[in-house]
Amino acid sequence: MSDRPTEGFNKTLDDPRLQLAIYSATKRLMDHRANAIEPSRLPDYQQLRDHANHIKKHTIEHLDYYLEQLETNLIAHGGKVVYCRDGAEVADFVLGVARDRDARLIVKSKSMTTEEIDLNDGLERGRVETVETDLGEYILQLAHQHPYHIVAPALHMTRYDVAEIFAKNLGVPNEVVIENQTKIARAVLREKFLKADIGVTGANFLIADSGAVVLVENEGNARLTTSAPKIHIAVAGIEKVIPRAQDLGVFLNLLGRSATGQPLTVYTSFLSGPRRASEIDGPDEFYLVLLDNGRTKLLADPEKRQSLYCIRCGACLNHCPVYRKIGGHNYPWIYSGPIGAIITPQFHGVSEDSWLPFASSLCGACAEVCPVKIEIPKVLLKLRAEVTQAERREGRGGLERFTFVVWAWIMTHPKLYLALARIGSKLAPLAPNIGPLRNWAREREVPRIASRSFHQWWARRERAKPHPQ
Amino acid sequence: MKRVSLFVTCIVDQVFPEVGIAVTEVLERLGYEVDFPAAQTCCGQPALNSGYPDEAARVARHFLDIFRDAEYVVVPSGSCASMITHHYEEIFEHDAERAEQIRRLTPRVWEFSRFLLEVARVESVGARFKGVVTYHDSCHGLRELGLKAGPRRLLANVEGLTLREMEAAEECCGFGGTFSVKFPEVSGGMARTKIESIRKTEADAVVSVDSSCLMQLQGVMRRAGVPIRTLHLAEILASR
Amino acid sequence: MTSRQQILDDIRRALGRAHSQPPAPLAAPLLRIPQLARNLYTSLFVQNLEKLAGKCSVVRDASSVIPLLRDLLQGKRAVASNAPFLETCGIAGLPEVQSGFTDREALREACATADVGITSVDYALAETGTFVMLASPQDARMISLLPPVHVAVFPQSRILTNLDELLSVVPKPADETSSMVLITGPSRTADIEQILVRGVHGPGGVYAIIVEDE
Numbered sequence: 001m002s003d004r005p006t007e008g009f010n011k012t013l014d015d016p017r018l019q020l021a022i023y024s025a026t027k028r029l030m031d032h033r034a035n036a037i038e039p040s041r042l043p044d045y046q047q048l049r050d051h052a053n054h055i056k057k058h059t060i061e062h063l064d065y066y067l068e069q070l071e072t073n074l075i076a077h078g079g080k081v082v083y084c085r086d087g088a089e090v091a092d093f094v095l096g097v098a099r100d101r102d103a104r105l106i107v108k109s110k111s112m113t114t115e116e117i118d119l120n121d122g123l124e125r126g127r128v129e130t131v132e133t134d135l136g137e138y139i140l141q142l143a144h145q146h147p148y149h150i151v152a153p154a155l156h157m158t159r160y161d162v163a164e165i166f167a168k169n170l171g172v173p174n175e176v177v178i179e180n181q182t183k184i185a186r187a188v189l190r191e192k193f194l195k196a197d198i199g200v201t202g203a204n205f206l207i208a209d210s211g212a213v214v215l216v217e218n219e220g221n222a223r224l225t226t227s228a229p230k231i232h233i234a235v236a237g238i239e240k241v242i243p244r245a246q247d248l249g250v251f252l253n254l255l256g257r258s259a260t261g262q263p264l265t266v267y268t269s270f271l272s273g274p275r276r277a278s279e280i281d282g283p284d285e286f287y288l289v290l291l292d293n294g295r296t297k298l299l300a301d302p303e304k305r306q307s308l309y310c311i312r313c314g315a316c317l318n319h320c321p322v323y324r325k326i327g328g329h330n331y332p333w334i335y336s337g338p339i340g341a342i343i344t345p346q347f348h349g350v351s352e353d354s355w356l357p358f359a360s361s362l363c364g365a366c367a368e369v370c371p372v373k374i375e376i377p378k379v380l381l382k383l384r385a386e387v388t389q390a391e392r393r394e395g396r397g398g399l400e401r402f403t404f405v406v407w408a409w410i411m412t413h414p415k416l417y418l419a420l421a422r423i424g425s426k427l428a429p430l431a432p433n434i435g436p437l438r439n440w441a442r443e444r445e446v447p448r449i450a451s452r453s454f455h456q457w458w459a460r461r462e463r464a465k466p467h468p469q
Numbered sequence: 470m471k472r473v474s475l476f477v478t479c480i481v482d483q484v485f486p487e488v489g490i491a492v493t494e495v496l497e498r499l500g501y502e503v504d505f506p507a508a509q510t511c512c513g514q515p516a517l518n519s520g521y522p523d524e525a526a527r528v529a530r531h532f533l534d535i536f537r538d539a540e541y542v543v544v545p546s547g548s549c550a551s552m553i554t555h556h557y558e559e560i561f562e563h564d565a566e567r568a569e570q571i572r573r574l575t576p577r578v579w580e581f582s583r584f585l586l587e588v589a590r591v592e593s594v595g596a597r598f599k600g601v602v603t604y605h606d607s608c609h610g611l612r613e614l615g616l617k618a619g620p621r622r623l624l625a626n627v628e629g630l631t632l633r634e635m636e637a638a639e640e641c642c643g644f645g646g647t648f649s650v651k652f653p654e655v656s657g658g659m660a661r662t663k664i665e666s667i668r669k670t671e672a673d674a675v676v677s678v679d680s681s682c683l684m685q686l687q688g689v690m691r692r693a694g695v696p697i698r699t700l701h702l703a704e705i706l707a708s709r
Numbered sequence: 710m711t712s713r714q715q716i717l718d719d720i721r722r723a724l725g726r727a728h729s730q731p732p733a734p735l736a737a738p739l740l741r742i743p744q745l746a747r748n749l750y751t752s753l754f755v756q757n758l759e760k761l762a763g764k765c766s767v768v769r770d771a772s773s774v775i776p777l778l779r780d781l782l783q784g785k786r787a788v789a790s791n792a793p794f795l796e797t798c799g800i801a802g803l804p805e806v807q808s809g810f811t812d813r814e815a816l817r818e819a820c821a822t823a824d825v826g827i828t829s830v831d832y833a834l835a836e837t838g839t840f841v842m843l844a845s846p847q848d849a850r851m852i853s854l855l856p857p858v859h860v861a862v863f864p865q866s867r868i869l870t871n872l873d874e875l876l877s878v879v880p881k882p883a884d885e886t887s888s889m890v891l892i893t894g895p896s897r898t899a900d901i902e903q904i905l906v907r908g909v910h911g912p913g914g915v916y917a918i919i920v921e922d923e
Contacts, residue, residue, distance in 0.1 A: 009654055
């Protein structure tokens with residue numbers, strides 16, 4: 001197990017303001033979700049989860065078929081489909097379009113997929129101005145920070161942080177009233193929307209039978225990003241596809257309720273291709289970029305490919321007691337929380353950040369709330385076994401392995417177990433200074449090994465019984 | 470007379486034998502003959518959770534050899550019971566013989582509170598405990614064994630006992646086995662958050678069906694000087 | 710090999726599937742359409758939109774729309790779509806209303822400076838207080854998006870129960886339009902300290918004028 005970011009952990013754990021911000025924001029989201037899935041409001045919640053899981057399983061297991069169907073239908077509506085192996089290919093493609101159309105300004109709506117591949121960096125290097133338009137993402141862009149949470153990216157910031165960031169970057173006076181901060185952002189970004197040459201979005205769902213991209217949002221920036229500029233480029237992981245438009249009801253219900261407690265977000269856009277000839281406005285060109293970036297690797301493992309079912313609702317983050325302590329920036333990759341813990345090692349290899357699958361008490365709260373029923377703890381256990389196997393191959397982790405081999409040996413030889421336990425109970429006071437127990441003792445009082453074990457109590461009781469005649 | 474085999478779990482055996490004693494007393498009072506196979510040790514969970522399924526399998530085979538013909542196996546721990554009933558099958562995925570053994574045994578393996586409610590079919594065991602308790606929903610018991618209303622029903626029938634619910638009863642205590650020593654600061658932080666909820670109830674004791682949770686909570690409360698006791702459900706039910 | 714070829718090959722190899730292998734059968738879509746008495750649709754719609762701080766008025770017939778609308782507009786500048794129903798209500802004729810746009814740039818300029826955007830809707834969803842708008846020559850995207858206030862005027866016959874019913878009435882929206890948008894209340898965000906603010910990028914004010922008898 002590699003070294004985890006202890007310093008980062010401690011910094012977050014020791015910051016009471018941040019702890020409160022994380023705790024209260026996630027609690028609010030948890031409560032919203034609980035209200036929205038209450039049996040009186042959504043009596044068939046469990047049935048919806050089963051159905052969503054079934055559809056995702058089917059689609060993922062026939063992914064090539066549905067991608068080809070998506071492609072055919074999108075092209076029929078005048079769109080273009082581009083497959084990209086990695087982030088570099090995506091950046092090259094977007095920059096190519098920008099160059100061909102002499103584009104100077106790109107507006108973006110919130111997309112974890114584009115964060116995953118650091119698209120903005122790639123575009124900046126190509127000298128095209130790229131502006132995030134989701135309020136939280138815009139603030140983060142100005143502050144050069146990554147999202148803290150899948151759904152609430154600026155969860156960790158206060159209005160005072162925002163005031164400072166705006167004053168420093170926009171040359172506005174220090175404004176701490178949140179409504180006014182929003183007005184400032186609205187005004188700045190509106191100008192960008194109307195000037196922009198290209199709009200880049202992600203996609204919440206790709207609809208195979210319609211050749212369509214579905215975007216959900218509350219602010220309206222995705223609508224503006226896809227309606228104002230003349231070119232719309234949607235970047236989506238290949239796993240985002242679902243078979244039919246008629247499957248949307250199930251997924252939108254689950255996504256909205258699980259993420260923010262809303263049966264429908266304020267805006268749901270169902271977009272297929274550039275504007276039709278008779279339509280008055282909308283983009284003239286529409287590109288769908290389908291990104292692999294390692295997803296085909298996850299696809300290859302039948303037990304772990306369920307990790308690709310994720311619809312990015314963030315519920316697992318909100319309910320995870322570990323996330324709620326360490327926050328989004330202590331995870332090694334852009335995806336944090338339980339979903340991040342299972343996909344990061346699958347994308348990057350288990351030897352990198354090998355501590356990550358172990359940073360969980362396996363409480364199962366995530367699996368309980370996952371709308372598509374990903375068995376997160378099960379995948380974590382598999383990854384843990386893969387980490388130890390990899391360490392074995394790399395000639396590391398020998399001491400821990402040896403400890404468990406010995407432990408298993410003791411636990412399968414009862415007389416030895418009992419003898420060692422008796423010795424252990426005598427040595428108990430010395431325990432806090434030894435290895436793992438030292439870690440225990442840092443945070444808690446060490447329990448005493450009982451002077452008389454249950455085994456001993458039982459044996460004594462048996463001896464005291466009258467013998468059968 | 471009905472016989473039950475007691476799988477007391479390694480942590481109860483070595484650290485909280487009083488829990489095993491309480492379970493024995495309650496079962497015997499209900500008219501069961503309790504058998505304690507002395508060769509028992511552990512369910513294997515620590516190895517599985519640390520990424521050593523082969524070592525867990527070794528220990529699981531030992532468990533199966535001892536218990537596979539038992540009429541009932543009673544386990545005073547949600548996490549150990551669910552290890553056996555929910556995880557052994559996967560450990561023996563590639564071992565047809567052992568997979569069959571665990572398939573046949575699983576319906577006879579019972580976490581203690583569910584045994585009382587569903588096999589012994591009692592909601593009251595004639596217990597008396599004067600005081601206010603709050604109940605912690607241990608994760609494995611809650612999410613893998615469905616323990617939620619059951620233990621509360623048993624507590625409701627204890628004479629003199631007042632059950633006061635805490636906020637966030639379902640939040641993890643932060644133990645997680647080796648997690649507690651691999652990530653002590655996070656584990657400790659989780660426990661301290663939990664203890665805040667417990668403290669607000671002003672209860673005399675916090676109760677759960679898992680000694681590992683209680684050990685974690687007890688350790689943190691003692692360090693923080695919080696005078697709330699930790700008691701296993703069995704200890705309350707054995708009280709007179 | 711192109712990226713497309715590589716990715717599709719990788720997918721097939723990962724899944725053990727052959728080229729053009731048809732998929733296993735898939736369960737039928739799960740469409741949950743509530744059984745609701747039709748005369749409850751309007752009140753349910755109103756209830757749900759008002760919950761989101763949208764405002765609603767129900768009027769007898771098309772001729773009652775104008776006085777209500779003028780009252781709402783208070784002389785402010787509005788852009789209206791080319792929807793026939795707005796024509797029926799006589800909205801295009803109002804002096805404070807610009808309409809009849811067919812040119813994208815001219816429309817955008819008008820919307821960027823207008824105070825109110827007036828549209829009809831193709832459908833409305835009672836369960837969530839939602840407007841459903843399909844882009845078309847009668848309905849441009851910007852009108853319900855750029856101005857800070859959006860007014861939707863429509864007959865109550867266009868109200869459906871929910872999204873699943875919409876998708877059974879319009880199973881392939883892509884056949885009809887490049888853009889179907891579901892609008893559920895005013896634009897909002899809680900990105901800063903989880904405090905709710907309305908009217909971030911889209912309209913902060915949303916009005917529905919529902920006409921009982923078209």
